[in-house]
Amino acid sequence: MFVLGHAKVERPEGTRLIYCRTCRTGRNATVWRVRLWMTAFGARVLPMWILERFLVCGRCGEKYGMDILNLNPGKSAPPFDQQMLRTMVYAALADGLVDDAERRAIGKLYDEQFEMALLEDQLELEISAAKRESTSLNTYLEQYAELMTPRQKQTAVELAYRVMSAGGPPKPGHQRQLHNLCPTLQMPPDEFDLILVELKRRPIGIGR
Structure with missing residues (x-):
């Protein structure tokens, strides 16, 4: 057969x-x-x-x-802790300034996320550099989105939201940048919405 x-x-x-x-x-x-x-x-x-x-x-x-x-093999991203520090600074600057509550939030979140103390001078240097570049949170992250893992994208959204909410509900400038993160980071909308729902349920507890 x-x-x-x-x-x-x-x-x-x-x-x-x-x-x-x-x-x-x-x-x-x-x-x-x-x-x-x-x-x-x-x-x-x-x-x-x-x-x-x-x-x-x-x-x-x-x-x-x-x-x-x-993808360009020569393309690279800064170390993730540096990338997320700049992400938090741009999140704060979405309304045009970094206030004291946002500064405290950035320091605390950086310590929590990376177990490294953020020196005051280091933060001020990052803020000055971000202002000189005259760009935005989404423009900054767009250049690295295709190189980020799903977990790194989630972390970026969480840190941005927590900084924007440090002194109260996110302001209109914050909200526009925040919701644009979904297409910028190439995230599924339902996944992005779920992250925001979970974040809104948690007490921020920073800078209040």
């Missing part, structure tokens, strides 16, 4: 340079091809069509779709 079947076969077909979100730098990744074969009695006899191609980072083993090649 002649027994026909199909089998999926994975085979490497070279390497490409990618920006690995886990390693947070450019890495060589192996391109893997998944092809469907016709089999007879369990043996491959006829190659058919390619089902998939994907990449695997050569250092950490993270798997990526081929669209990762659209």
Whole structure:
């Protein structure tokens, strides 16, 4: 009896340079091809069509779709603690100034999140640098969104909201920047809305 079947076969077909979100730098990744074969009695006899191609980072083993090649391997983000410090500063500046309640909130949140004390001079330098750049919270985060993990995006939303709420309900300038974070960070709207609902349920307890 002649027994026909199909089998999926994975085979490497070279390497490409990618920006690995886990390693947070450019890495060589192996391109893997998944092809469907016709089999007879369990043996491959006829190659058919390619089902998939994907990449695997050569250092950490993270798997990526081929669209990762659209990212510039040389592109990088600042260390996450520095990135979130600037995020909080831009969140405070969404209404044009950083008041005392927001300063205290930034210091406390930085300590809670990264277990590092934030020196007063360091915060003032960040505020001055942010003002010189004359940009906004969303413009700042937009350049790093595609490099951030889902958890990092959630952290950015949480820190921004808590700073904006440090002295009371977010002001109109705060609210506009806050709600624009959903498309900026490329987050699913239902996930973003759930984060805000949970944040609004929690007592802020900073700067009141």
